[in-house]
Amino acid sequence: MVQKVYPDAAAALDGLLRDGMTVAAGGFGLCGIPETLIDALVASGVGGMTAVSNNAGVDDFGLGKLLRTRQIRKMVSSYVGENKEFERQYLSGELEIEFSPQGTLAERMRAGGAGIPGFYTRTGVGTLIAEGKETRDFDGETYVLERGIVADLAIVKAWKGDPYGNLVFRKSARNFNPMAATCGRVTVAEVEHLVGPGELEPDQIHTPGVFVQRLILATANEKRIEQRTIRQEAA
Template identity: 65%
Template structure:
């Protein structure tokens, strides 16, 4: 199965549509799939619900989709410095499902692991728990959180082999593996593509079974790395 696509636009062709639930990797501006976000903007799809820790900054990352009013709801843990995000929310133009950061990560991880729901202490006694099932375990109260299963996940990785095995770089790993695991269809933007077998198995942070489409976003001289990367370990 060929997972390689010539451009971000081609990688999104036929899989994004109005009203979808999408997840986007990254933390702040670290590890965000810039080319895929720009391509998503250019599709013109609207009324999106987007799962992401935050929404970038004004005019960059997911901030672009806020400016074009393509997002109707955010599921995130942080508004941060994005003034347009704040403005739309306070004006009632954007729905926001605030989720504690660790709970958000676990909701995505659970979705990827096939776990429909889990119980956590986080949020008990706060607005986070309103309307959710509470249950007592060993004398303590827990709130039930449902897993997240985005229809499409957009992810940034450092390297991929042609089978979709991924390697992330330092803190850019952040939410990306969980987002990739949770997506029913996962599209990954990478800086380097190598031959299958070139990555040291110990350097693979996410197996290719979770990856459906790959697009290269790199300088021309980095388009295909053919040497065996085991030597760099």
């Protein structure tokens, strides 16, 4: 067996990073984001990245850390509404953004991982999303061509993993992580629980180890709430 388990995030990313690379990051909001690997990217100093992720994190957390240090040049995202630094950089022209509807973005990752260069979808037809893109009519409906995404590096976070790289995600963390894991030329996963060979039930595995080249035990597992809303109890 190829040795996939690395001692820490820096070791797992060694030899994979370069300026200007495209990085796909799993996670849904702040759920299931690869915090340990993001911290290692910050420490590496790699710059000019294109980051592909459902969202841009929040100020000083998640991908927001890489925005704060100006290491991201372009974001390909669905939702960016919780990040003031993102807003500031975008409005000042420091950051490029490519918006992609959530379902379309998930399918673009899945398509890239499956070797599909493009697909047609009705989502975004007649909106700014479709500007400059090819359209075709099928059965009387107009569809827009979207390109599959293949990233230089994918970083994902799983609930459980084994030494072979098989991964199990938990709840909302499954929304984007499995697709991100397939679309990287190299995929590095961090897991909350690293179990032994044969401990994962085969029918419960969400991402087979064939898609994962390197694996670490996560050291950052903060369960942060993206937007906390509270109410005063009646007197």
